[in-house]
Amino acid sequence: MRRSLTLFLVLPVLASCTSVLTGSPTPGTVLEQRGPAGTVPAGLERFYGQQLGWGDCADYATTGTTRSQYKNKKSIECARLEVPLDYAKPDDRTIKLGLLRQKATGDRIGSLLLNPGGPGGSGMSAAASLGVQVGKTALGERFDLVGFDPRGVGASQPQVRCLTDTERDADRLDVDLDTSPAGVAQTEAENKAFAEKCAATTGAELLANVGTRDVVRDLDVMRSALGDEKLTYLGYSYGTHIGAGYAAAFPGNVRALVLDGAVDPTQNQVESLIAQGAGFQKAFDAFAAWCAQRQDCSLGKDPAGASKAFRDLTLPLAQRPVDVGSRKLSYNDAITGAIQAMYSEELWGPLNAGLTELKNNSGQVLLQLADAYYDRDAEGKYSSITDAFTAIKCVDEPRVTDRAVIDDVARRYKAAAPFLDDGNPAVGALDSCAFWPVPPSVQETKPVAGLPPVLVISTTGDPATPYQAGVNLAKELGGGLLTYEGNQHTVYLQGNECVDPAADAYLIDLKLPDPGKVCS
Numbered sequence: 001m002r003r004s005l006t007l008f009l010v011l012p013v014l015a016s017c018t019s020v021l022t023g024s025p026t027p028g029t030v031l032e033q034r035g036p037a038g039t040v041p042a043g044l045e046r047f048y049g050q051q052l053g054w055g056d057c058a059d060y061a062t063t064g065t066t067r068s069q070y071k072n073k074k075s076i077e078c079a080r081l082e083v084p085l086d087y088a089k090p091d092d093r094t095i096k097l098g099l100l101r102q103k104a105t106g107d108r109i110g111s112l113l114l115n116p117g118g119p120g121g122s123g124m125s126a127a128a129s130l131g132v133q134v135g136k137t138a139l140g141e142r143f144d145l146v147g148f149d150p151r152g153v154g155a156s157q158p159q160v161r162c163l164t165d166t167e168r169d170a171d172r173l174d175v176d177l178d179t180s181p182a183g184v185a186q187t188e189a190e191n192k193a194f195a196e197k198c199a200a201t202t203g204a205e206l207l208a209n210v211g212t213r214d215v216v217r218d219l220d221v222m223r224s225a226l227g228d229e230k231l232t233y234l235g236y237s238y239g240t241h242i243g244a245g246y247a248a249a250f251p252g253n254v255r256a257l258v259l260d261g262a263v264d265p266t267q268n269q270v271e272s273l274i275a276q277g278a279g280f281q282k283a284f285d286a287f288a289a290w291c292a293q294r295q296d297c298s299l300g301k302d303p304a305g306a307s308k309a310f311r312d313l314t315l316p317l318a319q320r321p322v323d324v325g326s327r328k329l330s331y332n333d334a335i336t337g338a339i340q341a342m343y344s345e346e347l348w349g350p351l352n353a354g355l356t357e358l359k360n361n362s363g364q365v366l367l368q369l370a371d372a373y374y375d376r377d378a379e380g381k382y383s384s385i386t387d388a389f390t391a392i393k394c395v396d397e398p399r400v401t402d403r404a405v406i407d408d409v410a411r412r413y414k415a416a417a418p419f420l421d422d423g424n425p426a427v428g429a430l431d432s433c434a435f436w437p438v439p440p441s442v443q444e445t446k447p448v449a450g451l452p453p454v455l456v457i458s459t460t461g462d463p464a465t466p467y468q469a470g471v472n473l474a475k476e477l478g479g480g481l482l483t484y485e486g487n488q489h490t491v492y493l494q495g496n497e498c499v500d501p502a503a504d505a506y507l508i509d510l511k512l513p514d515p516g517k518v519c520s
Contacts, residue, residue, distance in 0.1 A: 028055050028056060029053040029054065029055035030053070030054050030055065030077075031051050031052070031053050031054075032051065032052050032053075032054055033049070033050070033051045033052075034052075034225065034226060034227025035048050035049045035050065035224040035225045035226070035227055036048040036049035036224050036225075037223070037224045037226075037227050037228055037229050038223065038224055038228065038229035038230060038253060039250075039252065039253055040224060043090055044084075044087075044090055044221070047082065047083055047084065047090070047221050047225075048221055048224040048225065049224070049225070050081070050082060050225050052079040052080075052081065052099070052225060052226075053079055053080075054077040054078065054079045054101065055077060055078065055079070056077070056078070057070035057073065057076055057077065057078035057100060057124075057128075058070055058071060059078075060078045060098050060100070060124065060155040061155075062154055062155055062159075062383065062384070063375070063377050063381055063382075063383045064377035064378055064379050064381060065125065065375070065377050065383070066122070066124070066125050066128075066154070066155075066383075069125060069128040069129065070100075070128060073128070075102055075131060075132075075135065076100055076101065076102050076127075076128055076131060077100070077101050077103075078098065078099060078100050078101070078124070078155075079099045079101070080096040080097065080098060080099065080155075080156075080157070081096065081097045081099055081148075081218075081221065081222060081225055082094050082095070082096050082097075083095060083096075083097060083151070083217070083218050083221050085205060085206065085209055086205070086208075086209050087209075087214065087217050093205070095151055095156070095157060095158065095206070096156060096157045097148055097149060097150070097151060097156045097218060097222075098124050098148065098149040098154055098155030098156050098157075099124070099146060099147070099148050099149075099222070100123075100124035100127045100128055100146070100147045100148075101127075101144050101145065101146045102127065102131040102134070102135060102140070102144065102145045103144050104140065104141060104142055104143050104144050105135060105140055105141050106141030106142060107141065107142060108142060108143070108144065109142045109143055109232070109508065110143060110144070110226075110227070110228040110230075110232055110255070111143060111144045111145075111146045111223075111226045111227075111228055111232065112139070112143035112144065112145055112146065112232050112233070112234055112507065113146050113147075113148060113219065113222060113223070113226075113231065113232065113233045113234070114126055114127050114130070114145065114146065114147045114148070114233075114234050114235075114239075115147075115148065115150070115233075115234075115235045115236065115238075115239035115242055115243075116147075116236050116237070116239060117235070117236045117237025117238040117239045117240075117261070117490075118153075118237070118238050118385055118388065118389055118392070119150075119212070119238045119241075119388065119389055119392040119393065119396070120150075120153055120160075120384065120385035120386070120387075120388030120389040120391075120392060121153070121237075121238070121239075121385060122147070122149050122153060122154040122155070122383065122385070123147035123148045123149055123150070124147045124148065124149050124154060124155055125147070125154070126147050126236075127145050127146065127147025128147070130145065130493055131145060133493065133495070134493065137500075137504065138504055138508060139504050139507060139508065142507075142508050143232065143507070144226070146222075146226065148218075148219075148222060150215045150218070150242075150388075151206075151209070151210055151214060151215060151218060152202075152206060152210045152384070152388050152391065152392075153384055153385070153388045154383065154384055158202070158203075158206060159202075159384045159388075160198070160202050160206065160207070160210060160384055160387050160388045160391045161201050161202055161384060161387055162194060162197055162198040162201055162202065162387040162390070162391070163194075163197070163386075163387065165376075165380055165381055165382050168374070168376075168382050168386065169327070169380070172330055172332055172333055172336075172370070172374070173321065173328060173330045173332070174190070174332075175318050175330060175331050175332055176190070176429075177318055177331070177422050177424055178424075179424045179425050179427035184427060184428075184429045187429040188429050188430045188434075191429065191430060191431055191432040191434070191435060192432075192435040194390075194432045195394075195432045195433075195435040195436050195437060196435070196437070198387065198390070198391060198432075198437075199437040199438075202387075202391070204437050204438055207391055207394075207395070207436075207437065207438050208395065208438035208439075208441070209441070210388070210391050210392055210395060211392055211395035211396045211440075211441045211442075211443065212241055212242055212245050212392070212396050212443040213245070213441045213442070213443040214441070215242055215245075216242060216245040216246045216249050216250075216443060217249075219231065219233070219242065219246055220246070220249075220250050220253060223253065228255075229253075230253055230254060230255030231246065231250070231253055231254055231255055231257075232255045232256045232257075232507060233246065233254075233256070233257050233258070234257075234258045234260070234492070234493075234507075235257070235258070235259050235260070236260050236261050236490045236492075237260075237261040237263070237464065237465055237489065237490060238263060239259075240259035240260065240261060240262045240263050240456075240465075240473065241263040241396075241443075241445065243257045243259045243454075244259065244263075244265060244445040244473065244476075244477065245443040245444070245445050247445070247451050247454065247477060248443075248444050248445050248446055248448060249443075249444075251448050251449065251450040251451040252450045254451060254452055254454070255452070255510075256452070256454070256455070256506060256507050256510060257454040257455070257479075258454075258455050258457065258492060258503050258506065258507060259454065259455070259456045259457070259470075259473060259479075260456075260457040260458075260490045260491065260492045261457070261458070261459070261462060261464065261465040261470075261489055261490040262456055262458060262465055262469045262470040262472070262473040262474075263465060263469060263473070264465070264466075264468070264469035264472050264473065265445050265446075265472060265473055265476045266472045266476065267469075267472075268397075269397045269398075269400070270400070270405065270409055272469075273409060273413065274409070274412050274413060274416050275416075275466050275468075275469070276463070276464060276465075276466070277412075277413045277416035277417035277420070278416040278417065278466065279462060279463040279464060279465070279466040280339060280342050280417050280419075280420070280463045280464075281307075281416060281417040281418065281419060281420075282461065282463065282466075283342040283461060283463035283487055284306070284307070284310075284338075284342060284417075284419045285303065285306070286461060286487050287306075287341070287342070287348050287351065288303040288306030288307075289303045290345075290348055291303075291306070291348070291352055292306070294352070296352065296356065297352065298313070298352050298353075298355035298356040298358075298359065299313075299355065306419070307418045307419035307421075310338070310355070310419050311419065311421065311422075311423070313355060313358055313359065314331060314334045314335065314338075314358070315331065315422065315423060317329065317330060317331035317334050317358075317363075318331040318422070321363075322358070322361055322362065322363040323363075324362075324363045324364050324367050327367065328363075329358075329363025329366055329367045329370075331422075332370075333363075333366065333367055333370035334358070334363070334366050334370075335420060336369075336370040336373050336374070337351070337354060337365075337366035337367065337368075337369030337370040337373070338351060338366075338369075338419075339373065340369045340370065340372055340373040341354075341369055342463040342464075342489075343463065343464065343488065343489040344487075344488045344489065345486075345487050345488060347369065350365055350368075350369060351365075351366075351369065353365050354366035354368075354369060374386055390432055390433070393433065394432065394433035394436040394440070395436070395438065395439075395440050395441045396440065396441075396442060396443065397433070397440060397442065398440055398442065399433050399434050399436065399440060400431075400433070400434065401430060401434050403428070403430075406428035406429070406430065407426060407427055407428050409428055410426040410427060410428040411426035414426055445476075446476075451477065451478070452510075453478070453479055453480060453510075453512055454477050454479035454480070455479060455480050455482060455503060455506045455512060455513070456470050456473050456474035456477070456479055456480065456481050456482070457470065457481075457482045457484060457490075457491060457492055457499065457503065458470020458471060458473075458474075458481065458482075458483060458484070459483075459484045459485075459486055459487075459488060459489070459490070459491055460483065460484070460485045460486065461485075461486055461487035461488065462488065462489050462490070463487075463489060464489045465489065467483075470483075479512075480506075480512035480513060480515070482499065482502055482503065482513050482517055482519065483516075483517065483518045483519065484496065484498075484499055484518075484519045484520070485518060485519070485520040486520065491519075496519060498519030498520070499519045502517065502519070
């Protein structure tokens with residue numbers, strides 16, 4: 001199944017007028033009511049002031065990865081927050097969002113809410129991963145670190161689900177490189193079937209209300225239920241889009257926003273996709289230059305020839321996938337594995353090893369990299385991120401059905417990222433969003449009066465959200481810009497001795513870095 005225009009993520013209310021009760025608490029659960037706090041929209045008082053039942057996180061794990069993260073970890077606790085499925089009908093059906101918290105160890109300012117991006121990424125998993133490092137810092141002393149799974153994602157109930165694990169494995173083997181009229185028609189039929197399956201499995205009502213517009217509303221409920229009059233928020237990648245959306249919808253409710261790896265507010269989805277293609281090519285060129293200095297470089301000693309060498313190595317997989325135990329490495333997975341490695345210099349070594357393996361007709365490392373991208377665990381279970389990614393993108397952006405535009409995108413993307421050129425004519429197919437069963441619900445991100453200073457962090461060699469996007473977002477929001485010189489996607493809380501203290505000082509003391517500050 002080809003997605004040509006996407007970027008490379010119930011229970012009724014049982015309540016009094018001020019508290020939503022989410023069922024009988026399980027043994028060991030501690031009920032806590034800190035809200036309502038700050039501004040509360042009329043008609044939503046029972047959500048903004050609800051009790052949260054905090055307890056062991058084991059029951060919130062949905063994958064092998066999260067089971068390992070949450071098991072016997074005493075420093076974290078989990079709860080579920082109840083919100084309206086449709087904010088236009090708050091007295092109708094409700095859904096639940098998963099929250100994971102690591103409490104402040106010192107003089108607490110409030111909660112630091114975290115979203116890792118995607119769309120479709122688990123904030124609970126991200127908070128559990130960051131917890132040990134954050135807990136030893138001034139940030140961990142002053143803030144409860146709270147990760148949330150957005151609606152439809154991870155531990156939130158219900159999940160967006162479109163494909164079974166077996167169907168997802170099969171989808172990854174479906175190359176879809178035939179750009180003849182018959183090939184395009186077949187791809188579009190598959191994409192239409194995928195959209196229909198999503199609607200049948202997940203339900204159109206959830207799909208219609210799973211976008212950023214509604215996540216922004218959920219974030220404000222979270223703020224209040226956690227007892228914070230103003231929101232302190234950290235968003236990575238797509239999480240910056242959530243943060244910008246919140247700034248537009250609730251500017252007076254913002255205390256501090258750190259937005260790392262910005263989605264460009266000035267570009268439409270087509271321009272963003274082309275810019276991202278150029279970003280991945282820039283990262284690949286940096287990888288090729290690094291590789292060329294090694295004796296064991298899989299792509300040869302001439303960086304200028306690396307794109308061709310990569311294509312020559314991977315394109316045969318389109319006809320002859322490589323056996324990897326009981327599975328196969330497809331052309332799609334080889335490309336996905338390479339893209340995964342572009343997110344961090346730490347993965348350049350594994351990518352080089354995987355490409356060397358491929359020369360010897362082996363595909364284990366590249367398949368592992370692709371599995372990491374799709375969040376497939378060792379048991380063969382997938383998280384909800386891939387299905388949620390499509391569902392959220394399809395309602396967050398206007399659908400594109402003009403075939404001339406789609407063909408132009410294919411042409412421009414090939415030119416922007418030649419290492420990913422599959423050698424076929426630049427012909428596109430309607431993606432699943434063109435057949436989506438519910439209309440878009442686009443979230444405005446234009447800033448309005450009353451927004452306090454925010455901090456945008458942008459990395460010069462970021463492949464997925466190129467540097468200029470951060471420059472543009474900082475300008476759009478009237479905020480500060482912190483530049484990091486490096487080759488990776490996002491940087492804050494990854495141990496950089498320049499970035500981390502600067503962003504910590506902003507979150508704790510509301511002090512922006514000096515204008516023009518650059519870290520490396």
